Amino acid sequence: MWWMMQCEDSHVWWRLVEEGLSEPPSEDLRCPEDGTEAIVAMRHPLADRVTVALVPAAWEREGKIGFRDQYFLEISSSRSSRTLRSARTYSWDKAVERLSWFKDIDWESAERRWTRGDFTKPE
C-alpha cells in the first residue's frame, strides 16, 4: 500500500508500507526535509498491474549446462493470485521484448495479449 504524506510546510513524500498496517511506521511520518510530523497521511492502494518475470530454463546434468540462453516468460497478478507461464522458451533479448507487451496494463488486458501471442504454443 502506498501512503502519501504531507507536512505543514507542504512537503510531500511517499512510502510503500506493508499491507495490513493501519498507518505507516513513525519514522515514515516524519518529513524527510525538516523532520516535522505529517499532517496528512493518505492511503493509495496499488493499482491492478501485471508482474512480469523471466524464468531460466537452463538444465544441468553431469557437469554440463544446457539451454543457457532460454527463458520462460511468466506474468502474474497479485490482485487475482493468478500466474501464467509460457509453454515455449525465448532468448533473453526476445523475452525482454515480449515482456514489454505487458507494460502498464491490468490483468484482464494482459490475459487477452497472452492469448493473442505465441506464449501458449510449445516450440
Ligand SMILES: [Zn+2]
Ligand atoms: Zn516538511
